[in-house]
Amino acid sequence: MSDYIVLVKQVPDVSQITDNAFDPNTGNLIRTRLPSVINELDAQALAFARRMAFLAGDQKARIIALTMGPPMAAEVLRYCLARCADTAILLTDKALGGADTWATANPLAWAIRKIAKEMLQDPQDYYIVAGMQSVDGDTAQVPPQIAEELNIPCVSYITDAQFQQGQFAFTRIISGGSQTVQLRRMPAVLTVAKYEYPLFASFQRTRQAAKTPLIQWDARTIQAKAIGVEGSKTRVIRVFPPGKTSRKCQPVHSAKELAQIIAQSLRQASADEQAQQEKGRPAYLLPARRKSPFDRSFEGTAKELADFQVLTQILEEMKITRLEGITEQVCEKILQDPRVDFHKKALEDMLEGYRQTEPTYKGEVWVVAEQDENGIHPAVFELLGKARELADSLEVQTGVVLAGKSVRALADSLIAAGADKVYLLEHPLLEPFDPFVWRKAVADVWEKYRPQIVLFAATPQGRVLAPMVSYRTGCGLTADCTGLDIRDSSRKKQIAILFQTRPALGGNVMATICTKDSPCQMATARPGVMQRLKDNPSRKGIIIPHPPALTAEDLSLEILRTEKGTGKVHFDSDCIVSGGKGMQNRDNYDRLLNTLCTAIRERFGVSVEKGASRTAVEQGFAERIYQVGQTGTAVGPKLYIAVGISGAIQHMIGIANTETIVAINTDPHAPIFKQCDYYLIGSAEQVIPQLAEELRTMG
């Protein structure tokens, strides 16, 4: 009979976000402008935990809600108590504030240890259930990191549970399909990606919840090892509003007009090719390669860049060319210069920064590969493109960790795509993917070779593996990056470090983050954002076998079955026509999208593929492999036509690399209309036959 510890988080209600919710100067979210709510997925996790207890017929199961946050986070615990939680624990302390995922996972894990020891029926038989991610952070890191701290398995992206022969079978999302697994060991962390039936508050429980005193623990009670800002392994450099969409957002009024736009978009030379023609200044130069010792033109923030520019210019005007030439008098003169708007302390830091010329981190730039029966995941090649660029800047080599049962044959494609070294981890236990096994194998090879950067794809696999590996190796981790750049932070005496930029708060803000107090910089990057290099089959690289030492003891999961969509989906087509909830039923989805695909294929002789939004997949209009978006596949065709898709952020992230986005929707307020190039207000049933006809007959 298991107990359940449900992790919940209080988040700002991102659905009610407005423009004035941000400080115009700093770009920071003004928390008081938004109501606070329970993270939606955590509410689902609570319902899921109750569902599990119900399925197991477990009347005595205890459900304990745990949250960490300011005192007002008590509200989410009352939410849980009003529904099904028996006990609620609030972990609150000023010392716990300002934590990143590392310093959140650590105290939560210590609190769980305390709960298991003191409050559970059996300290080894419990589930930790949490939402897959929070809407404010979107990192999905804390639950796997808790699992790592507790050295227990983590099953992520769960959508369903069945109880068979005394054991749970969990269905979870994997790239391009779903998988049903059983746990081999307890306790375990479960993260819920979707459970449609959040609980309603009961009146009697709500009354009681309001009167029940909460259990409140502070940092000392739980004896955590890494807390708050001090215990964090990343720091936020700056938060800024996302660039205004460069999409055109033009309304289109007729199918005829739309047909012409489709023709235009498919004929245009791809932006890729254009971009490759214009190559100018290098992305980054190590200080040793720069002409002047005072050249600090690769600072990570605009302010420091500007300050150094002023300083460099003054020094140049004073004809000082060497560090030794900067005497105290010179300093005073500098500070008196009207262009200078920094203080003495800052100047001292900057001068100290000039003395730093050696990169802060040493070692290679790595990518951890992911593959299935179709070969290497496309996102890995994209990351390798980025890794190549970073490694060139740092003048180091790139390495790929290729793990699996028998995967040597895949190594060549990685070398052709930019890898200097392929670390080959072959072992029968590495297939199929079990995060518990993989994280051990990857952490071991990391320990041996100590790279300075490790990149993972932000796929369902990467998003559970990366947090476990980073936690195991003591490294900070930034999730779902869309930008990765080598920059200096000279004033902090850090040279050539990785600036990691990622969207947060559902894409409403961007944050630039750096790793701190870590032996290595780790990040996951969103598929479809980085650019893959052109394959060069003549490239040379070496394969370094590193057979991992694994035993059956290391397994955490038994994989009962894996379901992938039948056939192969060609998401690398020139054009993708996707359908959403607005297609209303499977028949419409098939009939209308096929009509349009055929019309475009025949008219322009390009490759066309169908796609689907998550809702369309959930509704059974299309198979899971057709899902485009954050939990599906990221695509980047020349032309993307979204029919009856509202434009949820998770979907739009997955099509960010598209050149032209066309949206057709009946709802004039569909969010997608603000994130596309052209839109037509109308129903699929009306527009598509007309459009197909126009495409057939147009000149």
Added chain:
Amino acid sequence: MSTPQANPVSVLIIGAGPAGLSAAIHLKKNHPQLDVVVIDKASGPGHHNLSGAVVESAALERLLNPIDPNWQTSEQAKKVLIGQVQQDDLLFMAGQCAAFKILPAVHLAKALGLGFGQLSHRGDWICSLSRLTAWLCELAQKADVEVLHGFAAGEILWNEQTHLAEGVRLVDQGLDKEGHPQPNFLPGEIIPARMILIAEGCDGQIAEQFIQKAGLRRQCPQLFSLGVKELIKVSPQQYEAFGSGRVVHAMGYPLWTPLIGPGMFGGGIMYPMGAEQIAVGMIVGLDYPYYDFNPQDALTLFKQHRWVRRFIEGGKVVEGGAKMIPEGGFYALPRCPQTGSIGKSNVCILGDSAGFVNMLKIKGIHNAVYSGLAAAEAVGVNLDTPAAVARCYTRLLEENGVLKEMASAKNFRQTVAKFGPLQGLPLSVLGDWLPRFSVEPDWQAMRRRRYRLKPPVRFDKDTFTAVAGTTHREEQPCHLTIRDAAVCKEKCQPSYEAPCITFCPAGVYESIQGVVKPANPSNCLHCKTCQRKCPFDNIRWRCPEPSGGPKYKTM
């Protein structure tokens, strides 16, 4: 995971509006030992409360002085109360350009002691009712009242034998569209209660159910009007020109033009709401005859009137909402035929649920507050005799002046309903000397007549519901029922072209392949106009899952 046993609540108050909260606050203050529970179907404080509003300062004083004599200088008061009315404009709009001030006539009427003289607002507080309500919620919670949002009463449990209400049953949650239980199904819980105060607002579901079950009667059918309102962010210059201490009430165009029509009762309002926002609204008596009329069209025309336009032109609509007002007055109060009590035995009906709106003042919040205070007192003196509460409550309403004031306006709305605004308004000046006219319910007033004025563009109901913030869980049974689809098809569509499609301010109704349906129930603003204005009385509104509906912030 066991759910605790239900303990009877001493006093259950249905509806966290001004009436219910006034009762709760005073009850708890005077009898801290009682467990006073207020439930509300909205997702949060004030989310379903909408009015102009101007509130008589005396009412706020009577409510708040006992809790905090310095309330007027509190931070909350400063946030909620925009200011006291300094300039009170009553306009007559003649056509789309001209406007005449007719306040002197009101002052004259007041001097002569005529009923019409009550239409003066000077000194009243201007406020947003959603905000006022949210503040009262806070005060109630501070006083240890349990104010629980997200709980909707679906049924009152009335014992025929004992003639006592035993509690309420909440609405079911977690049913799918077809009414099958989902895995999270939560059957409506029963809340046993010793006394119940119904304060759920205009045309309340529990109130109407209770009136039926307990056999209460109205001398005249309740008459309703629909208020639609927008909050418009204007420029600082416009706001300053309008002034933060001024309220505007306008009669005439576009609802009423003597002789040539249209001839509807009602008018436009403009109130400042702080932060450079002006509330602009249109209130229309639902006894209008035009089958193609949408009160929102009248709002558009009002906004385009030259006098109004200058203050709001170029502004942005930041919030919107719609709500019915019970206008029947004294003769429409539901009473026990035997005792005359407003309510029965251990159940009282408060505020708009009873219909304490004084149409001569076009105000009702003050009476909602007084009715709440009276109910609190009545409960207090009858703790051991719950069955006597309703009678005591009614007596206290006589004593505290609510019923007297209601009586002073008793003929006004019916006279207008009977004779139309042209003859009715001047006739109503006679006030008390008029006999009681029998009037028909609003839905019977529909005729095959068209509204003469049409704004150039159709009102954008989608944006309106979006700024009202209305949402419902999509997967639930439709809370709007068409009683007989054949009536729509055979009677309504041929003669009136299904007016629900036009008048519903949220665009809930649509004709899909010739069949009229509540196609978009999740847009519903809970105004209930459909069940009162369907010309064949063919629509019923029932409370959907709680936490659905609008999320008013400054309405």
